[in-house]
Amino acid sequence: MEIALPALYRLWRSSGKNHGLSSLALLSAALIALSSFSATAQDDYDAQVQEMYVAYYGRPADPAGLEWWSGKLNDASGNLSEIIESFGASDEYQQRFAGSTNEDLVNNIFLQVLGRDADAAGLDFYVGKINSGDMTLATLALNVANGIEDGSSDDAIFRNKLEVADAYTQAVDEGQFSYTDIDSAKRILDDVDGSEASRTAALSIIETIVGAETEVEQYFVENVQQQVLQPACLNCHIEEGLSGHTNLVFNNTGETGIGGEQTTYNIAVFKGYLTSVDNDESVILNKVQGISHGGGTQFSSISSEYQALTTFLNLLTGNVSNEVVLSEFWSGIGLADARQTLRRAAIIIAGRLPSDAEYAQAEMNDEGLRQALASLMESSGEGFHNFLIRSANDRLLTDAFLESLKFEALDVRDGFYPELTNASYDNLAEGGTQSDFFDWFSKVSYGVTRAPLELIAYVVEQDLPYTEILTADYMMVNPQSAEILRANIQFDSDDPTIFKPGKNNGQIFRDEEWVHENNDEFGVRINAHSGFFENYPHAGVLNTQAFLNRYPTTETNRNRARARWTLYHFLDLDIEKSASRTTDPEALADTDNPTMNNAACTVCHAIHDPVAGVFQNYGNEGRYRSSAGGHDALPRTYKQSDLYQSGDTWYADMLKPGIDGKEALDNTNSMQWLAQEIIDDSRFSSATIKFWWSGLMGQEALEAPENSSDVNFSALLDAYEAQQETISQLASDFAKNFQVKALLIDMIMSPWFRVSTSASTIDGERKISLDNIGAGRLLTPRELENKSYHLLGFRWGEAETWRSPEGYTTHLGNTFRIDYGGIDSNGITERMRQMTAIMSNTAQAQALAMACPAVVLDFNRNEADKILFSGIDRTVTPTSSGGPDLLKEKLQALHSSLLGEELALDSTELTESYDLLVTLWQDRQSRNATKRAWNVSDEFACKFPEGGESYSISSDEAEDPNYMLGTWITMLVYFMTDFSYLHE
């Protein structure tokens, strides 16, 4: 650097402003002069290019750019003038400085080179040159840099900047971090002045970046590359993949470890993408949840994969987590008190109301409430059991076999269960009728159908680790299913609703010793076989006949339905969400085993098919190794193909049995292996929370909103993220000991169950976010039936029948279940959550049918046995002595027990109810000449429920001398059709 002043400026000044040379000629001369100072060695070229980068762009050169321009300089034999204009004509410069004035641009170059503005004369000079076209900014930058006087303060500044720039470029070149953030790099140079301190600080920052990058890279390699990118993103987001046209295209080749080519490249892709979206990592995080993502849901926000990706992106951006703060979500929302909470929980999970003692315990404090909730589960017997069965069936839908769905595994003619097949044959052969057999068979079918649900209930009720629903080396059997399964379990009665743990020892194989006869009259009989299979590899619900048959397979489906629902129910992964993508014609026409080879197919099948393979031993009807010979469950057509090799148990043209890249090595017990893999997976806990969510909350766990352009998208996203946060916390606690009772208590204690009031009117997006949460949930048919049963003592329409395993049917449980919004687990699988006209009529029909017998029966009970009307008798009227007070107190009690309302005696609601009672009573006196509970001229006689002597009513018992029985009947109809009776 021999030119102390900017060369051209000095030349111009020394020229006396006019030496007869044009400005352009002067510029050329200056550049030629500059070039004469240039070294010819490549290192010198590199140094000059770095100077150009710092002076013109104000940032360190990136290695590729340095190499490129250095090469160009070499090609120009070191003549900078030949490349300087090209160097300056970049998109980068246009983007950064478009719209700036020439004064600003000149000053900016002085700032970049010397850390200060140009002096006034220099500014005028250079701006004039720029304006006249005699000079470009690039040549100006070079001129300023080369004009620095050695040893000057400017020289110190520029040298420091160059040293820092060199260090930065070198670090990038060595792969210590990626050069994706130009602004950050520029800021480092901006802060460098002539001081040693600034130089050291800048170099320290670079070292820090190197360290941080190492941390990022290490985290990426250890937590993201194999866990997130490989199984999910790389299925599509690669150059030749379905998402190769997007702005996020990774590399799936090359080394993946620290410093690996693929690692470096893919981290850079993430960085580049984040830069393009202003470091808003939520764009990526939303997509992996399925939000605005053509590839659907890859990971839920509570999965470990999602958490890993979040951490990685936060490391890249320096942002903090974008989790919704729960306290903000619930701002202004009030929880139900302990009494209300306990009541709602009791009706839902126990099918009854709490006792006074339970209320008292709950109202002590939160711990008391928890203990009261635990008491509900421990002491409610059938009520809690039925909640467990009902809730589990809402998910597994195996009760479809109790409706019209055919249970293929129980086809008596197939002969895999000789005790079943021969029972049918022998019954007819010994003179029995088809109905004789069917009575027993229906109980067998009930036992096998309910096996998975009863296992779940058993595990929960026995306080076993919930993991046992998948790992149990047994199934649940009732007396009749135990017979065909040869479970060798003793029962005290033949009640088909009693279940015990037992093993399936009842299947045989169709091997060479299998001998059967087929009689036109009596059916099939198994006369010989090679012994029973007594090593059935039970894997909890997964290989119960009901689970396997509810999700049936075919020879082309190859257990994928079973795998799909296993992933969905127990690992919180909806693989079909990933299948909602364009299926292009080429992929459709691909006959080269596309599920293994075509990216359009492998996106799902790479995850899906190994799990399907784990079900390898179960044929279409869910029987173990059901092919001829009993060595496998492969279809005959496949075994006749060239693909099949003797001893195979799974298809050679499918991925091997396994999950998440791990292979199930033992083909005899791959189900048990899968069960263990699932329970070891953190997703099992979150899946469990979602499994029980709808049964308790009356609404499915929220799905991620998928389309960001939807109305209410942000409101739905807020709710989803808040709920995911809760689920994450619940899952974390649940994973400590896998106790479902404790989980249910935690869920009940959460705002999602307990919220009941708002401090102010809720509207707008807030209304959307808080939709279908907390109190006011419509009771399902069974919940309403249980409530009425507990409060009134009988069930609407209960009728004994041998056709039902419970021994009876009811109107809400059977006849009108669908009309009242229930499910049949088959074609209708979603519950209705709001009242319709036909449903309100159903509720009214229940009230009308039940009110009369409920009142008449209760008034004829001993005082101690009364359910509804203790404390009063039929002579207490609005005009009898003390009558008004007694009646108001009774109404107050009925508001409490029937509607869950704790009212003051002088409250509006109680006054209205009392006024209604008085009006009805007065009207009744004018109409009812017969003085009976029902007025024969305009009211039907009570229809008393079936169920024995206790329900028989004499004429005297129906007498209503003071018209109060009839009045109470109508009042009970009023209560039973009230909003608060039907919703909790």
Next chain:
Amino acid sequence: MKRRELLKMMAMSASSVGMPLLAKPLFAQSSQYTGPLFLTLQVSGAWDVSSFCDPKTNISGAPEINRWSQTAGIQQAGNIPYAPFGNNNALFEKYHRDMLIINGVDTQTNAHSVGILHNWSGRNAVGYPSLPALFSATYAPNLPLSYINFGGYANSAGLVRYSRLNGIDNLGELLIPNVADIDKSKSYRNVSDMEKISALQQQRLDRLSNNETLLPRQRNNAAAYAAALNNGADLETFANTLLGVDSFQEEVEVGGTGSSDLLTQIQLSVLAFSAGVACSGDLYVKGFDTHNDHDQDHEPRLAHLADAIDYLWTYAEERGVADRLTLMIASDFARTPYYNSTDGKDHWPIGSVICMKKEASWGNRVVGSTDSAQAALALNPSTLVQDNNGVIIQPGHIHKALRTELGLDGAGLAFPFELTDDLDIFNPAL
């Protein structure tokens, strides 16, 4: 099945006591609905359109696509080609003038749940309502059974609530609940007492609704219950309609592949329409997922479907509602244009949609097409003729056009298809 005894007795009781079966509750609607009607017929499991409305014959050297084409060729009814399979001949010959066939519809998936979502909401992301929900919200949301769903996709996106009916048995008890089920000459409770109860319940609901501390669920459910109580009164009209029916449909066995209550669904829907208590609904029939023995199992199902469609239009005509009815028929997607190793057919994303309306100006037409291997062919969005540079039809196109045809654009504003091309599918000139 003969007329239900229950209903006969209800009629006798009403006449014998000389009063209405149920006192008219407050706020009851007084007029029956006489506007347009809309039904979907959701064919669950994925139907084989190559054996139905997008017929394909075998091509030498290519995998066999249909066995029926070994002995028969494609048939033609008017402008509509169809496969000589099942009971197609009767269906297409009788109704081709009322039919618009839309072939080459790309559902973009082979997964049942996504196919159902896409076909019946118009997109493959959650959140959009079904067409009957939009229809009900547009024309008659307050009818007591405005939107009836018998299964399948029925997301109403909060616009309306759908109702379900569990067949005809015992339905009378629910339509007129204050008539004793075993002595139809009697009400359970005095009618004037019930009126008093209804009045007070409305007042209680009003007080509840005015409570500013309510959460959305409480407020919405209270509003739903209030509407249900108000709208329920006209169910009596439905009961009276049922009284005039001579016989009711029952479940039928479909060629050994299982039973179907589709005919019952149809009868109930048409009767609800004719009673003026409903305006839209979803019919649902399943059993079409024939991965094994496709021809054996699929043919009776398709025949049942054809019979049911015929029954729908015949019965709708008989009950005087055929002129007002539009029907959309579709399935999850379709089945492969070849047989698998077990003579079954697997999932295939390119399928068809059928729209029907009596003497529709847009009838007797086929829009969209597939090639010989049942791959969708693009069409020009303006002319609807095949155009390799055009667009592939997706369910969203059909929903968008059908919304306009049915007059649902207003209700659909909150659920737009902004990025979906306008295909003037119902323009008879195209």
